[in-house]
Amino acid sequence: MRTIPLGKTGLNVPAVALGCMRLSALDERGADAYVKTALDFGANFFDHADIYGGGVCEEIFGRAVQGIARDKLLIQSKCGIVPGQRYDFSKEHILRSVEASLKRLQTDYLDVLLLHRPDALMEPEEVAEAFCQLQAAGKVRFFGVSNQNPMQMALLQKYLPMPLCADQIQLSLAFCGAIAQGMHVNIECDSAVVRDGSVLDYCRLNDITIQPWSPFQHGMFGGPFLGSADYRKLNAAIDKVAEGYGVSNTTIALAWLLRHPARFQPVVGTMNLTRLADCLRAADIVLSRQEWYDLYLAAGNDLP
Numbered sequence: 361m362r363t364i365p366l367g368k369t370g371l372n373v374p375a376v377a378l379g380c381m382r383l384s385a386l387d388e389r390g391a392d393a394y395v396k397t398a399l400d401f402g403a404n405f406f407d408h409a410d411i412y413g414g415g416v417c418e419e420i421f422g423r424a425v426q427g428i429a430r431d432k433l434l435i436q437s438k439c440g441i442v443p444g445q446r447y448d449f450s451k452e453h454i455l456r457s458v459e460a461s462l463k464r465l466q467t468d469y470l471d472v473l474l475l476h477r478p479d480a481l482m483e484p485e486e487v488a489e490a491f492c493q494l495q496a497a498g499k500v501r502f503f504g505v506s507n508q509n510p511m512q513m514a515l516l517q518k519y520l521p522m523p524l525c526a527d528q529i530q531l532s533l534a535f536c537g538a539i540a541q542g543m544h545v546n547i548e549c550d551s552a553v554v555r556d557g558s559v560l561d562y563c564r565l566n567d568i569t570i571q572p573w574s575p576f577q578h579g580m581f582g583g584p585f586l587g588s589a590d591y592r593k594l595n596a597a598i599d600k601v602a603e604g605y606g607v608s609n610t611t612i613a614l615a616w617l618l619r620h621p622a623r624f625q626p627v628v629g630t631m632n633l634t635r636l637a638d639c640l641r642a643a644d645i646v647l648s649r650q651e652w653y654d655l656y657l658a659a660g661n662d663l664p
């Protein structure tokens with residue numbers, strides 16, 4: 361599997377990460393097969409969160425990787441959401457959440473911890489204390505965020521001794537405002553609206569890896585755009601490129617993200633082993649510039 365640098369960590373990580381949010385749909389055998397399929401492709405970077413499946417996803421994964429040497433795995437988890445109640449970046453919550461994740465995952469450390477969604481009541485000094493304590497104790501190696509804009513990251517970074525390594529944001533062929541706005545600078549149209557503070561440019565400037573979540577979805581969990589009647593033109597364009605490479609539509613949809621020079625690390629969520637293999641094959645495909653733009657346009661975007 362092709363690797364990319366993860367922020368400024370010095371780690372080279374697989375270009376495609378395995379999202380474990382839907383792992384609770386699998387039984388024990390299914391989870392074992394999922395992990396084995398991923399590792400057979402050299403994909404060993406797994407993305408979790410304390411809240412996935414109410415903790416069940418981390419538990420299932422923890423059981424599935426028993427017997428695999430810990431240093432053969434890269435495990436990322438997230439904290440900071442108390443579902444339906446609040447976001448919580450307090451030191452106490454971060455420390456408690458990590459302890460609980462470690463227990464469920466049956467491991468001594470996380471490779472990466474992300475703050476899941478911006479907390480309006482964040483005290484950056486408290487987050488810094490929590491991060492330093494976790495790092496000093498050997499419980500977390502590297503830190504990042506998710507769904508944050510550049511100003512939020514810069515504010516937090518001001519208080520941290522370690523560089524933020526990643527920002528996980530929603531990004532796909534059918535959800536690519538973060539890319540489109542950069543090609544509509546100063547144009548009077550909706551695509552020019554900057555909804556994310558230019559997070560893409562900020563992350564590239566600061567060597568922060570963008571991890572696109574839901575790379576096959578449209579809207580906020582609107583369902584996959586592949587095969588969707590709402591995206592006929594896009595699907596026809598993807599199918600055409602896929603035929604040329606002799607691969608599936610899944611592979612091409614992901615190859616589109618991987619072609620971006622920011623070197624994204626998409627987080628794929630399929631639990632279907634055939635589709636998983638198709639996702640992991642995308643790392644071997646480099647779309648041409650024209651193919652990339654053809655798909656961008658077929659997704660309903662324009663070039664001013």
Ligand SMILES: NC(=O)c1ccc[n+]([C@@H]2O[C@H](COP(=O)([O-])OP(=O)(O)OC[C@H]3O[C@@H](n4cnc5c(N)ncnc54)[C@H](OP(=O)(O)O)[C@@H]3O)[C@@H](O)[C@H]2O)c1
Pocket residue numbers: 378379380381382407408476506507528529572573574575576577584586610627628629630631632635
């Ligand atoms: N940071 C955040 O706020 C945030 C939010 C959401 C997700 N995430 C992370 O991102 C990961 C991926 O999210 P996601 O699962 O929504 O992403 P996804 O990879 O876009 O979607 C996967 C879902 O689409 C279905 N699907 C149907 N056709 C597909 C096709 N042709 N190719 C691929 N999938 C197809 C899959 O079903 P099958 O299983 O049947 O293939 C699965 O239910 C999560 O596991 C989680 O780690 C992070």
